[in-house]
Amino acid sequence: MSDIRYGLIGCGNMGSGHANTLTSGAIRGAALTAVCDASADRRVWLRERYPSVTVFDTTEALLDSGLVDAVIVATPHFDHPKDAIAAFRRGLHVLIEKPAGVSAGRVRLMNEAAAASGRRFGIMYNQRMNPLYQKVRDLIASGELGEIRRTNWIITDWYRPQAYYDSGSWRATWAGEGGGVLLNQCPHQLDLWQWTTGLMPSRIRAFCHFGKHRDIEVEDEVTAYVEYPNGATGVFITTTGETPGTNRYEVTGDRGKLVVENGRLTFWRLRESEPEFNARNTVPFDRPEEWKIEFPNLGPSPEHAGILQNFTDALLNGAPLLAPGEEGILGLSISNAMHLSAWREEWVDLPLDEAAFETELQRRIDTSRGRG
Amino acid sequence: MSDIRYGLIGCGNMGSGHANTLTSGAIRGAALTAVCDASADRRVWLRERYPSVTVFDTTEALLDSGLVDAVIVATPHFDHPKDAIAAFRRGLHVLIEKPAGVSAGRVRLMNEAAAASGRRFGIMYNQRMNPLYQKVRDLIASGELGEIRRTNWIITDWYRPQAYYDSGSWRATWAGEGGGVLLNQCPHQLDLWQWTTGLMPSRIRAFCHFGKHRDIEVEDEVTAYVEYPNGATGVFITTTGETPGTNRYEVTGDRGKLVVENGRLTFWRLRESEPEFNARNTVPFDRPEEWKIEFPNLGPSPEHAGILQNFTDALLNGAPLLAPGEEGILGLSISNAMHLSAWREEWVDLPLDEAAFETELQRRIDTSRGRG
Numbered sequence: 001m002s003d004i005r006y007g008l009i010g011c012g013n014m015g016s017g018h019a020n021t022l023t024s025g026a027i028r029g030a031a032l033t034a035v036c037d038a039s040a041d042r043r044v045w046l047r048e049r050y051p052s053v054t055v056f057d058t059t060e061a062l063l064d065s066g067l068v069d070a071v072i073v074a075t076p077h078f079d080h081p082k083d084a085i086a087a088f089r090r091g092l093h094v095l096i097e098k099p100a101g102v103s104a105g106r107v108r109l110m111n112e113a114a115a116a117s118g119r120r121f122g123i124m125y126n127q128r129m130n131p132l133y134q135k136v137r138d139l140i141a142s143g144e145l146g147e148i149r150r151t152n153w154i155i156t157d158w159y160r161p162q163a164y165y166d167s168g169s170w171r172a173t174w175a176g177e178g179g180g181v182l183l184n185q186c187p188h189q190l191d192l193w194q195w196t197t198g199l200m201p202s203r204i205r206a207f208c209h210f211g212k213h214r215d216i217e218v219e220d221e222v223t224a225y226v227e228y229p230n231g232a233t234g235v236f237i238t239t240t241g242e243t244p245g246t247n248r249y250e251v252t253g254d255r256g257k258l259v260v261e262n263g264r265l266t267f268w269r270l271r272e273s274e275p276e277f278n279a280r281n282t283v284p285f286d287r288p289e290e291w292k293i294e295f296p297n298l299g300p301s302p303e304h305a306g307i308l309q310n311f312t313d314a315l316l317n318g319a320p321l322l323a324p325g326e327e328g329i330l331g332l333s334i335s336n337a338m339h340l341s342a343w344r345e346e347w348v349d350l351p352l353d354e355a356a357f358e359t360e361l362q363r364r365i366d367t368s369r370g371r372g
Numbered sequence: 373m374s375d376i377r378y379g380l381i382g383c384g385n386m387g388s389g390h391a392n393t394l395t396s397g398a399i400r401g402a403a404l405t406a407v408c409d410a411s412a413d414r415r416v417w418l419r420e421r422y423p424s425v426t427v428f429d430t431t432e433a434l435l436d437s438g439l440v441d442a443v444i445v446a447t448p449h450f451d452h453p454k455d456a457i458a459a460f461r462r463g464l465h466v467l468i469e470k471p472a473g474v475s476a477g478r479v480r481l482m483n484e485a486a487a488a489s490g491r492r493f494g495i496m497y498n499q500r501m502n503p504l505y506q507k508v509r510d511l512i513a514s515g516e517l518g519e520i521r522r523t524n525w526i527i528t529d530w531y532r533p534q535a536y537y538d539s540g541s542w543r544a545t546w547a548g549e550g551g552g553v554l555l556n557q558c559p560h561q562l563d564l565w566q567w568t569t570g571l572m573p574s575r576i577r578a579f580c581h582f583g584k585h586r587d588i589e590v591e592d593e594v595t596a597y598v599e600y601p602n603g604a605t606g607v608f609i610t611t612t613g614e615t616p617g618t619n620r621y622e623v624t625g626d627r628g629k630l631v632v633e634n635g636r637l638t639f640w641r642l643r644e645s646e647p648e649f650n651a652r653n654t655v656p657f658d659r660p661e662e663w664k665i666e667f668p669n670l671g672p673s674p675e676h677a678g679i680l681q682n683f684t685d686a687l688l689n690g691a692p693l694l695a696p697g698e699e700g701i702l703g704l705s706i707s708n709a710m711h712l713s714a715w716r717e718e719w720v721d722l723p724l725d726e727a728a729f730e731t732e733l734q735r736r737i738d739t740s741r742g743r744g
Binding site for chain 1: 521522524526528531532533534535536539577579581584593595597603605607609611613614615616617618622624628629631640642646649650651653654655656657658659660662
C-alpha cells in the first residue's frame with residue numbers, strides 16, 4: 001500500500017513540529033505532501049524548507065487539491081471543528097491538535113461530521129502515549145486499584161511569564177483562544193484524568209482566577225472540586241503563575257493508591273481490599289497490609305510521533321486508535337464546566353449544558369480585547 | 373524552685389499517655405500529683421498504677437485539693453472550655469488537649485477566662501515540636517519563601533476502621549464529639565496550616581461527606597477550598613476512609629515551593645523572585661533559576677514530651693510558649709467554618725459567625741444518636 005499523504009492545516013508552533021516529524025522519515029507509511037498557512041511570510045519559509053511539499057494559501061485549496069488522504073488540523077483552537085468538518089465533507093481522514101475546540105457544542109458537530117463521513121478521526125493527545133499513564137489506566141481498568149475513591153491532580157508546572165502572553169495579541173484573550181490554562185495548557189491532563197480512570201464527573205464546582213498573575217483576560221489559576229457518579233470525589237488544581245510547579249496525580253481506590261510524580265509511578269496495593277478488611281477487622285487501629293510497588297521498565301514515551309504512527313497505522317492496516325478524535329469532547333466538557341461553574345459561582349452538572357456555556361463564552365468574546 | 377505539681381483531668385487514651393510521661397521523670401521540673409477520672413474502674417486502675425498520685429472522683433475535687441499548680445485537661449472535646457475555665461477561676465495554669473473545644477464561641481470564653489486569670493495557658497499541639505514544620509514556619513516567616521501564593525494539604529492517612537468507631541458509643545456522633553475527622557484527627561494539621569504560614573483564610577468553601585465510608589454520623593471526608601486576604605488560595609483534603617493515605621503539605625510562594633512529605637522537607641528556592649524575573653524577562657518560555665534544597669539535620673520531634681517540657685519551663689522560668697492555648701481557636705475556627713460551609717452549601721467568611729455555627733451544630737446534637 002502506498003504512503004498516507006498528509007496535508008497540514010496551519011503551520012505555527014505545533015504544526016511545524018509535525019511537519020518536521022513527517023518529513024524526517026520517522027513515521028512509517030506517512031508522507032507530508034501539502035501544507036497551508038494564512039501567513040505569507042510563513043508560506044515563503046515553508047517553500048524554502050520543504051521544497052517537495054505543495055504550499056497553499058487557504059485551507060479550501062489544500063482540501064480540494066487531491067494531494068492528500070488525511071489532514072492534520074493545527075489551526076487556532078476555535079477553528080478546529082470548522083476545519084475538521086470541511087475535511088470530513090471532502091472524504092478526508094482528520095487528525096486534530098488539542099484542544100478539540102473551544103466549546104463542547106461545536107465539537108459535537110465535528111464528531112457528528114466524523115461519524116457521517118466514515119473517515120478516521122484522531123486527536124493529538126500525545127500524553128496518552130506515555131507508559132506511565134497507560135499503566136495507570138491499565139491498573140484501574142483491570143481492577144487492580146479497585147473501585148475509585150478519590151482523584152487529585154496538582155498540575156502547576158505550566159509556568160508562563162508575561163513575555164509568553166505578549167508574544168501574540170490573540171493569546172490569552174476570550175476572542176483569540178476562548179480560555180487560558182484550561183484550554184491551552186491543561187487539555188492533556190483533563191483528558192488523562194478521565195481516560196485513565198474511565199470516569200467523568202457528575203458535577204463540578206470550580207474556582208477560577210482571571211488575569212491573577214499576568215496581564216491577560218482569561219484564567220491563570222483554577223481549583224476544581226468534582227464528584228463522580230460512583231460517589232468518588234476529586235480535585236484538579238492548575239496555574240501558569242508558579243515556578244517550580246508540581247505535576248502530581250494521585251488516584252485512590254479501595255485496593256490502594258496510585259501516584260504519578262517526578263516521572264515515576266508508584267502503586268501502593270492493599271493485599272486485601274479495604275472494605276473486606278474493614279468488614280472482618282475488630283481492632284480499632286489496625287489496617288490492611290500494603291505493598292509498595294514500583295515499575296522499573298516502563299520505557300520512554302513516543303509522544304507526538306507515537307500518535308502520528310498510530311494514526312497512520314490505523315489508516316493503513318486498521319489499527320485501533322489510541323486517541324480517537326471523538327473523545328476530545330470529554331476533557332473539553334470538563335474544561336467548559338469548570339469555566340461555567342466559576343462564571344456562575346455554582347455547581348455545574350455533567351453532561352454539560354452546552355448552550356449555556358456557549359452563551360456565557362460569547363458574552364466574554366463580545367467585549368474581548370482580542371477581537372478582530 | 374520546686375517542681376510544678378500537675379493535676380490530670382481525664383485519664384483516657386491521651387491522658388494516660390501524659391500520666392506515663394510525667395511519672396517517668398522525662399520532664400524536668402514536673403511532677404504528677406493528682407488525677408481525676410469519671411470512671412470508677414479507671415480510678416481503681418490509676419491507684420494501682422500510680423500509688424503516689426492522689427486520685428479524685430471529680431474535676432472540682434481535684435481543682436480544690438490544693439495539690440496542684442497546673443492542670444492538663446484531657447476530657448472529651450466538649451468539656452475542654454468548661455474544665456479549663458474552672459481551673460483558671462481557681463488560679464491554676466492550664467494545658468489543654470486538642471482540639472481546644474468543639475465550637476469557637478465557647479473556646480473564646482475559655483480564652484477570656486485565661487486572660488482574666490493571668491495564668492499560663494497552653495495547648496497540646498505536639499506537632500508544632502516537629503522540626504519539619506518549625507522549619508517551614510521559619511522559612512516563611514523569614515521571607516525565604518516570599519509572598520505565599522498557594523497552600524495544599526492532602527492529609528488522608530488518618531485511616532480508621534469501623535472497629536475504631538464501634539469502640540465507644542460517643543465516638544463520631546454530634547452529641548459525643550461534635551464532629552469527625554476535622555475535630556478528632558485533623559486539629560494538628562489545621563493548626564499547622566495557619567501556624568506555619570501565619571495566614572488565616574478570609575473565606576472557605578468546603579465539601580463534607582458524613583458517614584460516607586463508615587457507619588457514623590459525622591464527616592469522614594472533607595475537601596475545602598480557601599482564599600486568603602493576600603489573594604493566595606489553598607486546598608485541604610482529609611478522610612479517615614483511605615489506606616494507605618497521603619500526608620503531603622505544599623506551600624508555594626513567589627520565591628519557590630516547600631513540600632513536606634514522607635517525613636522530609638524539600639525547598640525549591642528561586643534564585644530571583646518570580647515577580648522580579650517576570651518583570652525583566654523577554655523570553656516566552658524562560659523561567660527563573662531554581663535550587664532544590666534539602667535539610668539533612670532537622671532531627672527528631674520531641675512530640676508531647678516537648679510540649680510538656682516547654683509548658684513546665686514557661687511556668688518555672690518564663691520560657692515563651694510554643695503552643696499558647698489562645699491559639700487553639702484558630703484551627704478550630706477553620707474547622708467550624710468548614711462544617712458550616714458544608715451544612716449550608718455556601719461560602720463562609722472568616723472571622724467566623726460563631727453563633728451561626730453553634731445553632732447549626734446544636735440542631736445536629738438534638739437528633740444525635742450519641743445523646744445521653
